[in-house]
Amino acid sequence: MADQIDTSARILDAAERLVQLRGFNGFSYADVAAELGVTKASLHYHFPSKSDLGEALIVRYGERFGAALEAIDAAPSEAQEKLLAYADLYANVLEDHRMCLCGMLAAEYKTLPEPMQRAVLAFFERNEIWLAGVLEQGESRGDLHFTGSSQDLARAILSALEGALLTSRPYDDPARFQTTARRLIAMVA
Amino acid sequence: MADQIDTSARILDAAERLVQLRGFNGFSYADVAAELGVTKASLHYHFPSKSDLGEALIVRYGERFGAALEAIDAAPSEAQEKLLAYADLYANVLEDHRMCLCGMLAAEYKTLPEPMQRAVLAFFERNEIWLAGVLEQGESRGDLHFTGSSQDLARAILSALEGALLTSRPYDDPARFQTTARRLIAMVA
DNA sequence: GTCTATAACGAGATAGAC
DNA sequence: GTCTATCTCGTTATAGAC
Numbered sequence: 001m002a003d004q005i006d007t008s009a010r011i012l013d014a015a016e017r018l019v020q021l022r023g024f025n026g027f028s029y030a031d032v033a034a035e036l037g038v039t040k041a042s043l044h045y046h047f048p049s050k051s052d053l054g055e056a057l058i059v060r061y062g063e064r065f066g067a068a069l070e071a072i073d074a075a076p077s078e079a080q081e082k083l084l085a086y087a088d089l090y091a092n093v094l095e096d097h098r099m100c101l102c103g104m105l106a107a108e109y110k111t112l113p114e115p116m117q118r119a120v121l122a123f124f125e126r127n128e129i130w131l132a133g134v135l136e137q138g139e140s141r142g143d144l145h146f147t148g149s150s151q152d153l154a155r156a157i158l159s160a161l162e163g164a165l166l167t168s169r170p171y172d173d174p175a176r177f178q179t180t181a182r183r184l185i186a187m188v189a
Numbered sequence: 190m191a192d193q194i195d196t197s198a199r200i201l202d203a204a205e206r207l208v209q210l211r212g213f214n215g216f217s218y219a220d221v222a223a224e225l226g227v228t229k230a231s232l233h234y235h236f237p238s239k240s241d242l243g244e245a246l247i248v249r250y251g252e253r254f255g256a257a258l259e260a261i262d263a264a265p266s267e268a269q270e271k272l273l274a275y276a277d278l279y280a281n282v283l284e285d286h287r288m289c290l291c292g293m294l295a296a297e298y299k300t301l302p303e304p305m306q307r308a309v310l311a312f313f314e315r316n317e318i319w320l321a322g323v324l325e326q327g328e329s330r331g332d333l334h335f336t337g338s339s340q341d342l343a344r345a346i347l348s349a350l351e352g353a354l355l356t357s358r359p360y361d362d363p364a365r366f367q368t369t370a371r372r373l374i375a376m377v378a
Numbered sequence: 379g380t381c382t383a384t385a386a387c388g389a390g391a392t393a394g395a396c
Numbered sequence: 397g398t399c400t401a402t403c404t405c406g407t408t409a410t411a412g413a414c
Contacts (some may be wrong), residue, residue, distance in 0.1 A: 026214050028388075120359070155369050228381060233410080
């Protein structure tokens, strides 16, 4: 049983990396199998269809992202600091030339099986809600000042960070994303 | 010869739409052929390899985008107006659920043949240069005030708009992009 | 310039032995 | 759980007739 969990996790690790690098339509079971030194049939035992694998990837990614958001909330800091910590989550993603998993899947959205589409939207909505909360907290405490709804601004921040990942990724320069991200956060705060 | 041009253009039209909708790895010659009512072999006559077709798509898209930028420049307006007009170019893209061609290809970047990678980067760099020019013009005329380099801010704007396309696209609501885009431009101006 | 036919390969997926 | 073997289909691409 420990083996099964371990193997499933290793499959997810390899598949996650491949999707973030090449997209859901840009990798195959053969790629993952070769990377792990097992056969494709073995992968199908753990994840019968590619759609199953895709769903599992998004769920796990969302859980990890959610945990990171809770960790940011745990430390009592000002809204600006939280936003910068949030941007750092994105910067970490980029480090080995990856795209955000759900940003990548958003590009491929129209080609995804329905369950994956729903999971991608859920991921973004969760992030928007968290961001809106940070913004409202910042405003009520006087750390932050903005016009319009916190939801709209949350969407703008999320979009901007995903876009910064998208356009920075071709370059080998991690500072490129950082510069853009900090400039965007600075616009808010 | 008129036929050839016409057929090539029709192929490009169909392929462009498919790439913007489903990605370069998400469409096939068979899709285009079915849409135009011709055979796959006929497509290979006009564009021997898929890479050739991809390059042609980016070049044509870049030319059209460049012409749109020139059109914006032609009318003597303030920097803010030009930025809004620029954002509208993106909004138009989204209208039939398309992604920006080069934004889509940026997601798939790692899987693209080298000539296409170079063409994608050239597209973004051209846009950055144009945006930086608008920002500098705005600053020198006193329409606009910003800190840091015009290049960095240009990149932030481009990234933010691409990201807004990416995250708005799953929704059927064109206003969603507009709200986000105007919020982002408002941050600058 | 478009067609038919086909090659050559890789994809997702399944059956059944171990 | 993992393997070998295989199926079926879709993919890019080419040869050669019309």
